[in-house]
Every structure is written in structure tokens, then in C-alpha cells.
Amino acid sequence: MERPKQRYLYDGAVFNYFGDYVGHYQGETMAVSPAQALNNFRFQVKMKLGLDNRAFIRLPDEVTCVTEDGKVIAQPRQMTLREYKEMQKSEKLNKEKESDDESYHQITIEEFLKSEEETE
Numbered sequence: 001m002e003r004p005k006q007r008y009l010y011d012g013a014v015f016n017y018f019g020d021y022v023g024h025y026q027g028e029t030m031a032v033s034p035a036q037a038l039n040n041f042r043f044q045v046k047m048k049l050g051l052d053n054r055a056f057i058r059l060p061d062e063v064t065c066v067t068e069d070g071k072v073i074a075q076p077r078q079m080t081l082r083e084y085k086e087m088q089k090s091e092k093l094n095k096e097k098e099s100d101d102e103s104y105h106q107i108t109i110e111e112f113l114k115s116e117e118e119t120e
Contacts (some may be wrong), residue, residue, distance in 0.1 A: 006030070007028060007067075008040075009027070009028050009063065009064045010025060010026065012062075014045055015060065018060075027041060027044050032110075034062075034063050037063045037065075041063070042059060045057055115117070
């Protein structure tokens with residue numbers, strides 16, 4: 001059984017692959033989920049800008065779902081696979097940095113001299 005399509009709106013920024021601001025886009029689409037709506041908006045932006053369908057663009061703002069009676073339902077955007085991998089990579093780097101910080105131990109001159117005497 002196919003899920004019913006809902007009306008989604010996007011009103012927000014558009015960024016390219018390098019994170020440069022390309023412009024602002026406002027549009028609407030029909031989709032069964034916020035993720036599909038986001039893909040539809042990406043396609044619409046690419047066509048409007050004359051970009052190839054394979055070009056990478058990022059739409060960081062949330063899509064908004066609107067019911068038949070005009071009631072707005074704000075739905076958080078689903079994280080893309082790329083964003084998820086970037087988040088994991090960032091968390092891993094932070095953990096490595098924390099472990100490096102913990103392994104670094106500052107000692108006093110007296111402790112250093114004492115350790116030198118013990119090694120002789």
C-alpha cells in the first residue's frame with residue numbers, strides 16, 4: 001500500500017559542494033516523506049540554476065509539511081548519509097584529540113630532575 005503524498009514547502013539557503021552560499025530558494029512539492037521532499041527540492045534548485053542533475057548542492061534548512069486544510073506541521077529534516085558520516089568523523093577526531101590531551105602530562109622541574117636521577 002502506497003503512503004499518501006503530502007505537500008511540503010522549502011524556504012531557505014542553498015550551498016554548493018564547497019559550502020559557498022549560492023542563493024535562496026522557495027518552493028513546494030508533493031512527497032511521501034520529508035526525505036523525498038528534500039530530494040525533490042534539490043532537483044528543482046538544480047533545474048532552476050541550470051546545473052547538471054549530478055551536481056552536489058546542500059539545503060540546510062528544514063522542510064515544512066502543510067496539511068490539506070492549510071495547517072503547518074514543522075518536521076525536522078532527516079540527516080543525509082553524507083552528514084551522518086561527517087558527524088561520525090568529527091566525533092572520532094574529537095575523541096582522538098581528547099585522548100591526546102589526556103596523554104599529555106605537564107610535570108614540574110623537580111619531578112623531571114627526580115626522573116632523570118632514577119634513570120641514571
